[in-house]
Each structure stands twice: as C-alpha cells, then as structure tokens.
Amino acid sequence: MSNQQKQQTVYRLPKQVGYRSIQTHTEPIPEPTKHEVLIKIKALSLNYRDFAIANGTYPFPVKPDVVPLSDCAGEIIDAGSAVDTVRKGDKVVVSFDPTNQYGPQKNWHHGHGGPIDGFLREYAVVPATAVVKIPEESKLGWPQLASLVCTGVTTWNALFGPVSVKPGQVVLVQGTGGVSMTALILCKAFGCSVIVTSSSDDKLQFVQEKYGADHVINYRTTPAWGKEALKLTNGEGVDAIIENGGAGTIEQSLEALKMGGLIAIIGFLAKPDVMPDVALGALSKGAIVRGITVGAKQYLEELVTFVCARGLEIPVDKVFRFDQVQEAYAHLESGSHVGKVCIEL
Ligand SMILES: NC(=O)c1ccc[n+]([C@@H]2O[C@H](COP(=O)([O-])OP(=O)(O)OC[C@H]3O[C@@H](n4cnc5c(N)ncnc54)[C@H](OP(=O)(O)O)[C@@H]3O)[C@@H](O)[C@H]2O)c1
Structure with a gap:
C-alpha cells in the first residue's frame, strides 16, 4: 500500500x-x-x-x-x-x-x-x-x-431462539422499522401469518402490498389494538409478539396474546402513563415473556444460512x-x- x-x-x-x-x-x-x-x-x-x-x-x-x-x-x-x-x-x-x-x-x-x-x-x-x-x-x-447483523439476529433470536414459533402460527410485529420488517420477512418465509401495527395508514398499505403482511392495525387510531388482534384471530390471540414499544405497549400485547404465547421484549420505544401489572397479565395468559439481547454469532450463522438459501430480500x-x-x-x-x-x- x-x-x-x-x-x-x-x-x-x-x-x-x-x-x-x-x-x-x-x-x-x-x-x-x-x-x-x-x-x-x-x-x-x-x-x-x-x-x-x-x-x-x-x-x-x-x-x-x-x-x-x-x-x-x-x-x-x-x-x-x-x-x-x-x-x-x-x-x-x-x-x-x-x-x-x-x-x-x-x-x-x-x-x-x-x-x-x-x-x-x-x-x-x-x-x-x-x-x-x-x-x-x-x-x-x-x-x-x-x-442482518443487529436487527436480523435480534429477530432470529426472538423467533427461533430457545423458544421458537412454529409454521402456521400468528406473529404480531409492532411498527414498521428495521426489527419489525425483518421479522415480517423471516416469518412469511417460515410459514407464519403476520399482523403489523403502525402509526401510519400509508405505511400499513405499503407493507401489505410490498411485503405481504396478512393483517394490519393502526395503533394510533386504534389504541385498543390488543382487542383488534383478538378479533383478527377469532378470539384466540396471537402466538408471538415482537415487543418494540416495551413498557408503553405491553398491556396491549398481553391483551392480544394467545394463552401460552410468547412476548419477545426487544425495544423501549413507548412509555406508559401508568405502569401495567405485567406479572399478573403474564400469569393470567400463561405467557412466556422473554427479554432479547441481540444474539450470539451462532444465530448470525443460522440467519445467513436461512436468508441466503431462500434468497430473502x-x-x-x-x-x-x-x-x-x-x-x-x-x-x-x-x-x-x-x-x-x-x-x-
Ligand atoms: N433488545 C435488542 O437486542 C434490540 C436489538 C435491536 C433493536 N432493539 C430495539 O428495538 C426497537 C426497534 O428498533 P428498530 O431498529 O426497528 O427501530 P426503527 O427502525 O427506528 O423503527 C422503530 C419503529 O417503531 C415504531 N414505533 C414507535 N413507537 C411505537 C409505539 N409506541 N408502538 C408501536 N410501534 C412504535 C415506529 O413504526 P411506525 O412508524 O410504523 O409507527 C418506528 O418506525 C428499538 O427500541 C431498539 O432499540 C433492541
């Protein structure tokens, strides 16, 4: 040189x-x-x-x-x-x-x-x-x-880490940022249905048309979006949630969740006026509430294999x-x- x-x-x-x-x-x-x-x-x-x-x-x-x-x-x-x-x-x-x-x-x-x-x-x-x-x-x-490095591994860990979703299940992702859109692509390729929430109808229309989101909810115009997710799943609830809001959204997540479902706590974007009783909510749904801390190189290897084998964009x-x-x-x-x-x- x-x-x-x-x-x-x-x-x-x-x-x-x-x-x-x-x-x-x-x-x-x-x-x-x-x-x-x-x-x-x-x-x-x-x-x-x-x-x-x-x-x-x-x-x-x-x-x-x-x-x-x-x-x-x-x-x-x-x-x-x-x-x-x-x-x-x-x-x-x-x-x-x-x-x-x-x-x-x-x-x-x-x-x-x-x-x-x-x-x-x-x-x-x-x-x-x-x-x-x-x-x-x-x-x-x-x-x-x-x-793939941070949001990719984080979503891989949340969806397919020690507690894994299964094909055919319903996953709800909060917002349309990097974490949620990566989760959407991985879930669809794996055979899960996906509900996307967003503050913007335009973004929701875009993710349905471009990335094949199965259902969408505007969390700003539908603040009780947990009930809406229950309706979309015939009252059963969703199997897993990519929890990006954290303390400010977990009450609705617990409402939306199926009995025994998984809440993967990833983000801290929303603050609540009053902190909900998460312990009681988790107990009453038999929920698995799992904090996600990005993930090991092992997950990056698994993710690279999956994404490249399936040619996922x-x-x-x-x-x-x-x-x-x-x-x-x-x-x-x-x-x-x-x-x-x-x-x-
Ligand atoms: N734990 C970990 O290992 C880990 C790893 C990566 C990221 N994170 C965290 O995950 C969160 C998302 O990261 P990102 O990189 O995807 O961020 P990003 O690309 O900036 O996207 C954030 C999106 O979240 C949505 N949002 C904001 N407030 C919301 C609310 N109250 N309820 C629902 N959705 C809301 C917005 O979507 P709309 O515009 O559609 O409303 C926004 O576009 C951040 O808190 C980040 O720090 C954690």
Missing part, C-alpha cells in the same frame, strides 16, 4: 450530545495479527440503538470517542497467518458482539459501536472468529447483508453515501422509514 492508502477516514462520536457532533478523522489502516482479518467495509446499517447512543439515551455503557455503528458487511482483504476459516476476497458480516460465539449474551461490554468501536470507517480489523462468511451464490446487496428503505452520515441519521430520526436505513461505501 502507498502511504496515502495506509490512511483511512474514520467517524467518531466525541460526546453523546447528538449525531450532529460525529466528526471525521484520518487514521492509519490497522494490520491484522495472527488470528485477525482486515475488512474493507462495503456497507453499514443503522439501528435505533445508534441514534440512542449518539444522543445519550442508550441505557448501557458507551466508550468515549467511539466509532459508531454495529452493523457492517465487507470484503476480507488481508488475514493473519493462523486464519483458515476465511480468506482474501470472501464476503463477510461481523457479529454484533465478537466475544459471544453461542448461547445467551454474557454482558453488555462488547457490542460494536457502543462499549467498543464500531464500523463507521473504511477498514476494520476484527478477530477471524467474529466473522460469518456469506455463501458465494448469494445475490443480496451489501446494505441488505449489513442489515431484507427490506432496505434508503441507502446513503459514506459522506452522508448526518443525512442517514436524520432519516432514521424522522421515523419516515419502512425497514432499514443504510450507508454504502
């Missing part, structure tokens, strides 16, 4: 005072040691977490001057002498937490783009054990591949350039998206 090529552009968040404070730096391209790989980053995907990290509302540790963003897809351009699982030219995605190979999350200390540096840069060195190879025959674009709303980072964050902030917001290099 020439001297110029040994440098790269890296974005850092100096303080958690908003995404507009993110700044670029010129830094050396790192070299991989024996068990590491050097990745040329091709695409990044944004999550609500990145927005929360930037503005200081993320409830877990964040390192000072962090390189933001947890989700990247890229190409291996160099590998350490002991690496034999991937090689130069391979397309890969990098696991959210490089220390978590399988099983439950051990802690919140190693997620990219928060407690450790993420991928809003041109090149990154990671342990070879953190990457998952994309099958050569995969036709997915780089932004779609990057979108992960819903990407809009792709920005590497010099449009502020615009990408602003688009996520606007809430106008359906699916993922990405950056391509």
Whole structure:
C-alpha cells in the first residue's frame, strides 16, 4: 500500500450530545495479527440503538470517542497467518458482539459501536472468529447483508431462539422499522401469518402490498389494538409478539396474546402513563415473556444460512453515501422509514 492508502477516514462520536457532533478523522489502516482479518467495509446499517447512543439515551455503557455503528458487511482483504476459516476476497458480516460465539449474551461490554468501536470507517480489523462468511451464490446487496447483523439476529433470536414459533402460527410485529420488517420477512418465509401495527395508514398499505403482511392495525387510531388482534384471530390471540414499544405497549400485547404465547421484549420505544401489572397479565395468559439481547454469532450463522438459501430480500428503505452520515441519521430520526436505513461505501 502507498502511504496515502495506509490512511483511512474514520467517524467518531466525541460526546453523546447528538449525531450532529460525529466528526471525521484520518487514521492509519490497522494490520491484522495472527488470528485477525482486515475488512474493507462495503456497507453499514443503522439501528435505533445508534441514534440512542449518539444522543445519550442508550441505557448501557458507551466508550468515549467511539466509532459508531454495529452493523457492517465487507470484503476480507488481508488475514493473519493462523486464519483458515476465511480468506482474501470472501464476503463477510461481523457479529454484533465478537466475544459471544453461542448461547445467551454474557454482558453488555462488547457490542460494536457502543462499549467498543464500531464500523463507521473504511477498514476494520476484527478477530477471524467474529466473522460469518456469506455463501458465494448469494445475490443480496451489501446494505441488505449489513442489515442482518443487529436487527436480523435480534429477530432470529426472538423467533427461533430457545423458544421458537412454529409454521402456521400468528406473529404480531409492532411498527414498521428495521426489527419489525425483518421479522415480517423471516416469518412469511417460515410459514407464519403476520399482523403489523403502525402509526401510519400509508405505511400499513405499503407493507401489505410490498411485503405481504396478512393483517394490519393502526395503533394510533386504534389504541385498543390488543382487542383488534383478538378479533383478527377469532378470539384466540396471537402466538408471538415482537415487543418494540416495551413498557408503553405491553398491556396491549398481553391483551392480544394467545394463552401460552410468547412476548419477545426487544425495544423501549413507548412509555406508559401508568405502569401495567405485567406479572399478573403474564400469569393470567400463561405467557412466556422473554427479554432479547441481540444474539450470539451462532444465530448470525443460522440467519445467513436461512436468508441466503431462500434468497430473502431484507427490506432496505434508503441507502446513503459514506459522506452522508448526518443525512442517514436524520432519516432514521424522522421515523419516515419502512425497514432499514443504510450507508454504502
Ligand atoms: N433488545 C435488542 O437486542 C434490540 C436489538 C435491536 C433493536 N432493539 C430495539 O428495538 C426497537 C426497534 O428498533 P428498530 O431498529 O426497528 O427501530 P426503527 O427502525 O427506528 O423503527 C422503530 C419503529 O417503531 C415504531 N414505533 C414507535 N413507537 C411505537 C409505539 N409506541 N408502538 C408501536 N410501534 C412504535 C415506529 O413504526 P411506525 O412508524 O410504523 O409507527 C418506528 O418506525 C428499538 O427500541 C431498539 O432499540 C433492541
């Protein structure tokens, strides 16, 4: 590499005072040691977490001057002498937490783009054990591949982790963001029916026409959407819920749930006026209420296998350039998206 090529552009968040404070730096391209790989980053995907990290509302540790963003897809351009699982030219995605190979999350200390540096840069060195190879025959674009990392694994864990849905069951997803739209695609491919809730009739029409949502409910015009979900399921209730609202929506989720159903607690988007009695609600429905913490590399491998084997199109709303980072964050902030917001290099 020439001297110029040994440098790269890296974005850092100096303080958690908003995404507009993110700044670029010129830094050396790192070299991989024996068990590491050097990745040329091709695409990044944004999550609500990145927005929360930037503005200081993320409830877990964040390192000072962090390189933001947890989700990247890229190409291996160099590998350490002991690496034999991937090689130069391979397309890969990098696991959210490089220390978590399988099983439950051990802690919140190693997620990219928060407690450790993420991928809003041109090149990154990671342990070879953190990457998952994309099958050569995969036709997915780089932004779609990057979108598998956080929301993809989170929904895979929620739907097919230790407690799994079954084909033919009914799943309700809250909202039309990255988590919900990824869950919709996975559920439909697996043979589940899907109810989507949203604050926007236009978005609901779009997800029915484009992604085949079976039923839709506007949670703004139908605040008692739990009862509506019961009606749509002949009074039986839904088998599983992707709970993105958290404390502010779980009362309706418990209403909508079938006896013995699963509530996968993923997000914290809605705050209640009065906290409902979740314990009594869960008891009365015999519910499984399960907190989801992204997921291990094992889930990323399973997800990549499923998505690539079935040629599933992960819903990407809009792709920005590497010099449009502020615009990408602003688009996520606007809430106008359906699916993922990405950056391509
Ligand atoms: N636990 C984990 O491991 C994990 C992993 C990934 C994400 N998350 C969390 O999951 C949540 C969703 O993430 P995301 O990346 O999908 O966010 P996103 O792309 O920004 O989408 C959020 C969507 O949620 C919907 N929404 C907002 N308030 C709502 C409410 N009160 N009731 C129902 N829906 C509501 C909106 O849909 P409409 O515009 O259609 O109304 C919005 O577009 C966030 O809280 C995020 O932090 C957690």
